[in-house]
Each structure stands twice: as structure tokens, then as C-alpha cells.
Amino acid sequence: MQPTELIWQNGEFLPWEDARVHVLTHGLHYGTGVFEGIRCYDTEHGPAVFRLADHLDRLERSAKLYYMDLPYSSEQLRAATHELIARNALRSCYIRPIAFRGYGQMGLNPLEAPIDVVIAVWEWGAYLGEQSKHEGVRAKVSSWERISPRSLIPHAKATGQYLNSVLAKIESLKAGYDEAILLDEHGHVCEGSGENVYVVRDGAIVTPPQTASILDGISRRSVLQIARDLGYTTIERDLARAELYHADEVFLTGTAAELVPVREIDDQEVGDGRPGEITQVLQRAFDEALHGRSERYMEWLDIVEVGERAGA
Numbered sequence: 001m002q003p004t005e006l007i008w009q010n011g012e013f014l015p016w017e018d019a020r021v022h023v024l025t026h027g028l029h030y031g032t033g034v035f036e037g038i039r040c041y042d043t044e045h046g047p048a049v050f051r052l053a054d055h056l057d058r059l060e061r062s063a064k065l066y067y068m069d070l071p072y073s074s075e076q077l078r079a080a081t082h083e084l085i086a087r088n089a090l091r092s093c094y095i096r097p098i099a100f101r102g103y104g105q106m107g108l109n110p111l112e113a114p115i116d117v118v119i120a121v122w123e124w125g126a127y128l129g130e131q132s133k134h135e136g137v138r139a140k141v142s143s144w145e146r147i148s149p150r151s152l153i154p155h156a157k158a159t160g161q162y163l164n165s166v167l168a169k170i171e172s173l174k175a176g177y178d179e180a181i182l183l184d185e186h187g188h189v190c191e192g193s194g195e196n197v198y199v200v201r202d203g204a205i206v207t208p209p210q211t212a213s214i215l216d217g218i219s220r221r222s223v224l225q226i227a228r229d230l231g232y233t234t235i236e237r238d239l240a241r242a243e244l245y246h247a248d249e250v251f252l253t254g255t256a257a258e259l260v261p262v263r264e265i266d267d268q269e270v271g272d273g274r275p276g277e278i279t280q281v282l283q284r285a286f287d288e289a290l291h292g293r294s295e296r297y298m299e300w301l302d303i304v305e306v307g308e309r310a311g312a
């Protein structure tokens, strides 16, 4: 990864290499942290963060589910994010806010451990590779089941929960695929290791509902709205595994990945093995929204005020 100049840690702007934690940090041992992944785009209005308020809202909600009271308000984190992007003179970047149980308390009761909050920004290119956007990825249905609400909280974006995604991702890569798709205990489709998933069949866009074990993706909300605005039928319902293979088109969305077509699942071609038409229409429209080229969705962008270092 490409370091930038500054990282925001507990209210201070520190040089990248000085943003450190103690080895006995609670979150390192027990996965007691919550985080976000956000992107900032270089638009003609300046660097613009996509749905920052919604991401910070999700961070706060994830924290609450793990009994963490964030020591900073969303408004403070928003201001810190803006200042961090400006001071690092970035036009576009990935933004990683993380809040975790810090140093001072060991054992499974984290309630006395302090809560540390960090925001880092860096340039991060196409998550699944530049080609994936145009050609689509090859996915494997994972042998690992998506975490269940009976043991964890699928709707929380919590660090420890990502061991599930990490296992699925490694398995798919070692088997020669680009990405994993996880099912739940009933065999219903949930999502990718770091993306929501959609099937297009007979012109309708189908994706698992909120009640499935998914993360309530902010790209998901955005792409569903764009699809509806374009007049497509969108359906949120349980998806059977076979529907992946029978689909005309399949695609994934996430902040890091953006919108990526799936061209093959378990060695079965999706459609004709090339990104489908509806996928491409949505990909273009989403891209326009992300990059501030769509008047209709400008309200999703939070423009960063940059000083004289802008574009430096």
C-alpha cells in the first residue's frame, strides 16, 4: 500500500508511521472493533466523499451493537475526515475509519477498555483488479457459511466478524477464483466476501433482503435506487443458489469494489460469460453518481473544502 502523510488518531494528526497501537490492544486479541470503508472521488466540484454521513451513521450503529460509545460525534468524525483529506492533499482516496477497544484491559469483558478511534486515507485502485470492471470476475460459492445472526451480527461492520470473509476469500483465491459468494445455513445466497450480490433475470434485479445475513451496503442502497430511477424492477427476496447459475447477469457492489460484473460462478458461465447489458447500464450510472457527473445524485456527495494544497 502507498502511505500518505498523515493519519488521524484520537483527535491528533500524526505522521503515517507514528500512528501505532500497543501489542496488548484489546481489539487485536478479540476483534473488538468496528470500521467503515468509504471512498472519496475527484470531481469537478473538488474531492467529494460518497455518502459520508451514511457511512458514519453505520459506524455509530455498529459500535452500539458492540456496546461501544464512540468518544467522537459523527460531526467530529466528518470534520476530521475532511481535514485529513485536505491535509494529505488527496483528490481521491479510500477512507478507513476504525474504532476499537484499546490498551488497558485484557479478558473478554471489554467494557473498561478505552475506545480508540483512527481515520486513515490512502489511494486504493480497483479492488478486484482493473480488468474486473470490464470483463467481470470468476466467483466460487464458498464452503464457508456466512456468519449467522444466532452467533454474530451480520448487520454490524465489526472487525472480528471479518474472519468469516477472510476464510472465504482465501479459499476462493487458492481454488483459482477471484471472489467468494457466501450462503447462509439454509443455502440462501447472502453476499460476496466484501460485496453485496445481485442477480438479473428476465429484466428484473433481485438481491437478498435486509432480513438476510448481509451487510446493509451503502452501494447497495445507492444502486437499487439508481435502478428504480431508471425504471427497472428491483426485488429484495431470498435467492436460491441455483438462481446464481440460472441468472442472465450477476454483479457485485461495494465501496472498495464499486460495481463489478460476475462472469462465471463455479465454472458455469453467467449468461454468455460477458458483463450483461443491465449490469453495464447500472455500472455506468453508478460511476456517474460516484464521480459527481450526475445532477440527480449530487446530494450523495460531500465536497471537501481544500486549501491551497488542493491538487498539489
Ligand code: PPE
Residues within 6 Å of the ligand: 036, 037, 038, 165, 191, 192, 193, 194, 195, 196, 214, 215, 216, 217, 218, 219, 220, 253, 254, 255, 256, 257
Ligand atoms: N458486504 C460486506 C461483507 C462488506 O464488507 C461490504 C463492504 C459490503 C457488503 C458492501 O458495503 P458498502 O461498501 O457499504 O456498499 N466491504 C468493505 C471492505 C473491503 C475491505 O477489503 O476492507 C468496502 O468495500 O469498503
